[in-house]
Amino acid sequence: MGLEGHRIDVVGLTKTFGTTKALDDLTFSVTPGTVTGFLGPNGAGKTTTLRCLLGLVAPDSGTATVDGRAYRDLDDPIRTVGAALEASDFHPGRTARDHLLVMALGAGLDTGRVDAMLAQVGLTDSARRRVGGFSLGMRQRLALAAALLGDPRVLILDEPANGLDPAGIAWLRGFLRALAAEGRTVLVSSHVLSEVQQTVDEVVVISRGRLVRQGRLEDLDTGPSAVLVRTPTPDLLRQALAGAAVEALPGGALRVSDRSTAEVGHAAFASGVELHELTPEPDDLERLFLDMTGEGAAP
Structure with a gap:
């Protein structure tokens, strides 16, 4: 009770x-x-x-x-x-x-x-x-x-x-x-x-x-999850994802924030781009929290 x-x-x-x-x-x-x-x-x-x-x-x-x-x-x-x-x-x-x-x-x-x-x-x-x-x-x-x-x-x-x-x-x-x-x-x-x-x-x-x-x-509305990608040919992947929001991260990874994992994987396959990592990024609640409170983007 x-x-x-x-x-x-x-x-x-x-x-x-x-x-x-x-x-x-x-x-x-x-x-x-x-x-x-x-x-x-x-x-x-x-x-x-x-x-x-x-x-x-x-x-x-x-x-x-x-x-x-x-x-x-x-x-x-x-x-x-x-x-x-x-x-x-x-x-x-x-x-x-x-x-x-x-x-x-x-x-x-x-x-x-x-x-x-x-x-x-x-x-x-x-x-x-x-x-x-x-x-x-x-x-x-x-x-x-x-x-x-x-x-x-x-x-x-x-x-x-x-x-x-x-x-x-x-x-x-x-x-x-x-x-x-x-x-x-x-x-x-x-x-x-x-x-x-x-x-x-x-x-x-x-x-x-x-x-x-x-x-x-x-x-809490965190928006769509991003996709983390690693490839030895990032420039070719950027070309394959023409029009997508692609951000370079430390260590050579790329962050694609407006495409699903399947869409990124298909674009890479169709263009013959070798991928070493293709993983969905968890919903970024901390970033949302900082945005809500006016503290800027998460580091």
Whole structure:
């Protein structure tokens, strides 16, 4: 049986710091049972939005609520919302276990959850190590354990993949999906789409404090896939593909962006051009993301 989920609603959120408008009439929602990626380039306003949602920043106008209520009005906030905004808010001389134990005692939680959460995030063997000696990836895991300490229905994570190695990112992906499958509401911010592309179900994309796109990840229109080609005679292939959009890539490969694999292969065969590679390029979601947020083409 799933948990009772809580919806996140951001409505007309506006915040200015001095002469900088960090948020500009931002509106979006996050539903239970999904992992939602909160995406945008650095400086887009993601962290400011999350801080407004957690009552750490007062907006100039608009609202940010969980289950229709501001964070300060929640009856039991630590059991409702778990958040990790940065992986550096630890006393360096305190062990990982003691950090969670202090949190549990201060919040009136069952201290038995401390060891359970350390095990859940893979830190059992490091429980009695001082946090000052932790890598960034280990700090990320400890921050996640702290966010889960109250068994919250809503989880808010700011750049949780930062500092994780590929194995850690794969672990995080499965972990967050399992939490959403229980009916929890999971909101994960990132400025790199590829980090969360295999994790999230929904996306909220912002740029310069404004909403750019909201919807299911699978509904993002990436356009037709390109074809990557390698040949010892690229000039002959260009002639065979007269009128096609052909781009030279480092290493001698060509990228054909307006022809299918079959069309490129047939043109090469008909012209007697030897091919060493002919592969479809995956949909370039990262490039689309950069285009949507006005950050230019992917490098």
